[in-house]
Amino acid sequence: MPSADSAYNHFSGKRFVPMLKGCVRALLLHDVCEEIRLEELRAALGARRAEPSFKHPTPEHVRFEKPPVIETGPGISLSSGEALRTQIKYYDYGVVSVVFELRFEGDWQSLNAVAARLVPSAELERKAQEIVRERLRREAVASAIVRGYSEWISEDYYVFELNEIEGNPIGADLLSQHGSEIARILRGEQTELARSERADALQASLSYYPNDLVVVGWNAALIYDAPAGADAAVQILEYANSQLLEFRHYDDLLTRELDVVYRSLKRKPGMLARWRMGREASRLNGVTVEVAELVERSETAIKFVSDMFAARQYRLAANKVGVPEYKNLVNEKLKTAENLYRYLVDEFHQSRDFVLEVMVLIILLIELVFLFKGKG
Numbered sequence: 001m002p003s004a005d006s007a008y009n010h011f012s013g014k015r016f017v018p019m020l021k022g023c024v025r026a027l028l029l030h031d032v033c034e035e036i037r038l039e040e041l042r043a044a045l046g047a048r049r050a051e052p053s054f055k056h057p058t059p060e061h062v063r064f065e066k067p068p069v070i071e072t073g074p075g076i077s078l079s080s081g082e083a084l085r086t087q088i089k090y091y092d093y094g095v096v097s098v099v100f101e102l103r104f105e106g107d108w109q110s111l112n113a114v115a116a117r118l119v120p121s122a123e124l125e126r127k128a129q130e131i132v133r134e135r136l137r138r139e140a141v142a143s144a145i146v147r148g149y150s151e152w153i154s155e156d157y158y159v160f161e162l163n164e165i166e167g168n169p170i171g172a173d174l175l176s177q178h179g180s181e182i183a184r185i186l187r188g189e190q191t192e193l194a195r196s197e198r199a200d201a202l203q204a205s206l207s208y209y210p211n212d213l214v215v216v217g218w219n220a221a222l223i224y225d226a227p228a229g230a231d232a233a234v235q236i237l238e239y240a241n242s243q244l245l246e247f248r249h250y251d252d253l254l255t256r257e258l259d260v261v262y263r264s265l266k267r268k269p270g271m272l273a274r275w276r277m278g279r280e281a282s283r284l285n286g287v288t289v290e291v292a293e294l295v296e297r298s299e300t301a302i303k304f305v306s307d308m309f310a311a312r313q314y315r316l317a318a319n320k321v322g323v324p325e326y327k328n329l330v331n332e333k334l335k336t337a338e339n340l341y342r343y344l345v346d347e348f349h350q351s352r353d354f355v356l357e358v359m360v361l362i363i364l365l366i367e368l369v370f371l372f373k374g375k376g
Contacts, residue, residue, distance in 0.1 A: 021164040026100040027157040027238050028128035031249045033094040035146035038069050044140035047071045066092040095242045098128040108181040119158050119188030119220050155245045158220040161230045171213030186217035204320045208309050216320045240317035247326035250291050254333040257287045261340055288337045
């Protein structure tokens, strides 16, 4: 059977253009605090849990350790007049995600135009921040926030979800016949890409059934699947981006802490400076322990123990958005912090031992003075 895009209408002689139906989802994630007490928040909002849903049978222990809380947000309109639905998710490790959904029906050209306009979108980023700030001012949410941050870092990611394509092509055919359009959509470009760039955009793809497809880019993904399967894939993409956001935060935090230590070490060496190293070591050790705990919590937030396809989707998404690179940066800085901690402790102990030796010497001198005075 010829592909939908290449087929012709035998009555009119015109090219047959496939119709696409689905939605565009913008995931705008913000790292707002160290922790969100989800049970307290869920009770206050009367909200539901976000459990992963998989389209194929999977054991119950494929799950979030602490499922994020989902809240329906306000509908918004873009300056273009398009209406978007909003969903807000709260993760226990301090991330708030705003998901905007725009329903779509059209052809490849019109989807490409939407991608070029939205990837990225300063308007959506601004509206997402406004929604998060408004939510955090509410008593129900504010009371569940632990150690809120004065400055946030954020990540944005865009998902082009196609639930129906006229002609029902299989995933492999869709990739081979419409790879050029898919690559431009993922890059947010309307002009044709170079062959090497197109190959790079399409290299991270996989399918479970013949008639589904996930293509993951560094800032956008295309999903061809039924709504249930697409929802699971979107949730994995969102989780991978929330991990990236957390590792970026830990990297910034460790960079600042290490800079403080380096500046301290550049000061003129002296007894007082060495004595202060005990306090520096204690503070640095507290930060490294805290970061290590938070890293472990975000890494184990979701389990893919027995669902190999979900695990593959996660690894594909994590690798593409850069989670391993930032994880390695954080681990390297943790090792540097541990080495500095040992150095600071050694310096402090040397300083303390020196002071103790001086005190012992002074006591001996005093005793000798009194001894000689007594003999005189």
